[in-house]
Amino acid sequence: MHPRVNLRGQVWRAVIIAMKFEIDHSQDSFTIEAASEINEPGPGNNLSEAETLEAETLTDAVSPLTEAASSLAVELLWQPEPQIVLDEPPARTGNFRAHKNFHSAFLAHDRDVLVYLPPGYDAGAGQHYPVLYLHDGQNLFDPATAFIPGQDWHFHQTAEALIAAEAIEPLIIVGIYNTGTHRIDEYTPVKDTLSKIGGQADRYGRMLVEELKPLIDAEYRTLPNTANTGLGGSSLGGLVTLYLGLKYPHVFGKLAVISPAIWWGRRIILRYVHALRTKPELRIWLDMGTHEGGNTLRDAALLRDALIARGFKLEDDLKYLEVAGAHHSEQDWAQRVAPILSYLFPR
Numbered sequence: 001m002h003p004r005v006n007l008r009g010q011v012w013r014a015v016i017i018a019m020k021f022e023i024d025h026s027q028d029s030f031t032i033e034a035a036s037e038i039n040e041p042g043p044g045n046n047l048s049e050a051e052t053l054e055a056e057t058l059t060d061a062v063s064p065l066t067e068a069a070s071s072l073a074v075e076l077l078w079q080p081e082p083q084i085v086l087d088e089p090p091a092r093t094g095n096f097r098a099h100k101n102f103h104s105a106f107l108a109h110d111r112d113v114l115v116y117l118p119p120g121y122d123a124g125a126g127q128h129y130p131v132l133y134l135h136d137g138q139n140l141f142d143p144a145t146a147f148i149p150g151q152d153w154h155f156h157q158t159a160e161a162l163i164a165a166e167a168i169e170p171l172i173i174v175g176i177y178n179t180g181t182h183r184i185d186e187y188t189p190v191k192d193t194l195s196k197i198g199g200q201a202d203r204y205g206r207m208l209v210e211e212l213k214p215l216i217d218a219e220y221r222t223l224p225n226t227a228n229t230g231l232g233g234s235s236l237g238g239l240v241t242l243y244l245g246l247k248y249p250h251v252f253g254k255l256a257v258i259s260p261a262i263w264w265g266r267r268i269i270l271r272y273v274h275a276l277r278t279k280p281e282l283r284i285w286l287d288m289g290t291h292e293g294g295n296t297l298r299d300a301a302l303l304r305d306a307l308i309a310r311g312f313k314l315e316d317d318l319k320y321l322e323v324a325g326a327h328h329s330e331q332d333w334a335q336r337v338a339p340i341l342s343y344l345f346p347r
Contacts, residue, residue, distance in 0.1 A: 137175025
């Protein structure tokens with residue numbers, strides 16, 4: 001059953017489609033790449049004339065922005081929950097444990113944490129498992145809680161297929177829900193000079209390292225050492241993954257840096273990498289889609305080269321992938337789950 005979408009949900013979807021932009025760096029502006037898709041035929045995508053006009057008005061409002069501001073606008077657009085109602089919300093399958101309203105002494109807002117347990121966990125009392133912590137947890141497992149309902153990453157289904165094929169080792173996956181409009185604050189290492197938001201990644205990191213990981217290690221049969229602990233995320237989640245991975249290499253030994261928002265803070269993550277005095281013992285997956293817009297591919301290549309300059313070796317402890325035709329979207333990230341898990345947690 002296709003989702004039934006009301007006016008506000010349609011408008012936000014149209015804006016998101018229209019904001020697949022390509023930045024013209026030399027003129028500090030960007031052009032709209034996909035505005036013509038707003039009225040593209042398809043399930044749940046039939047905007048009225050009034051809705052289309054509202055979407056175009058919102059798009060026009062952000063079109064004069066600079067590169068950093070336009071990228072920030074896209075991140076901001078993803079914060080409000082679209083008013084979407086599913087006719088028949090699909091049920092989440094798999095072995096999960098929910099930790100509702102997880103509270104942190106370091107952050108102002110509580111969040112849900114969803115823990116996926118691999119096949120055989122309940123029966124195998126003596127076995128311990130590696131753990132992968134992932135940001136934006138509502139998008140990982142459940143099509144009903146995904147930002148766009150029906151477009152989750154199918155993370156646990158992919159993991160179970162790989163486990164059954166003995167392609168990866170069984171693992172525990174911890175989905176850490178974001179906190180909506182506070183997501184940008186928590187996922188960024190410095191405050192954005194333009195918008196004056198962000199800069200709480202250090203507090204978010206303390207929540208992960210000092211509060212959440214100890215809870216997970218206490219309540220579940222984990223392999224708690226660095227070599228068996230991973231961290232991952234996309235976009236700003238990819239940025240905070242690398243930032244915290246560099247800050248806590250004694251905690252997180254495996255990183256999934258997916259379509260990272262390298263542009264944040266005038267590409268400050270590049271400066272952090274260049275400033276490394278010694279190479280941390282990390283295994284890093286780094287990727288970017290070829291259709292994510294602007295200077296994203298150039299930035300990803302710069303990050304790759306910076307890591308190599310600090311001693312990382314391609315196809316050894318650094319996997320770099322430019323994904324042909326991939327956009328900055330949940331659907332495209334879902335397609336990369338299998339190779340990411342195969343690289344970080346091989347059998």
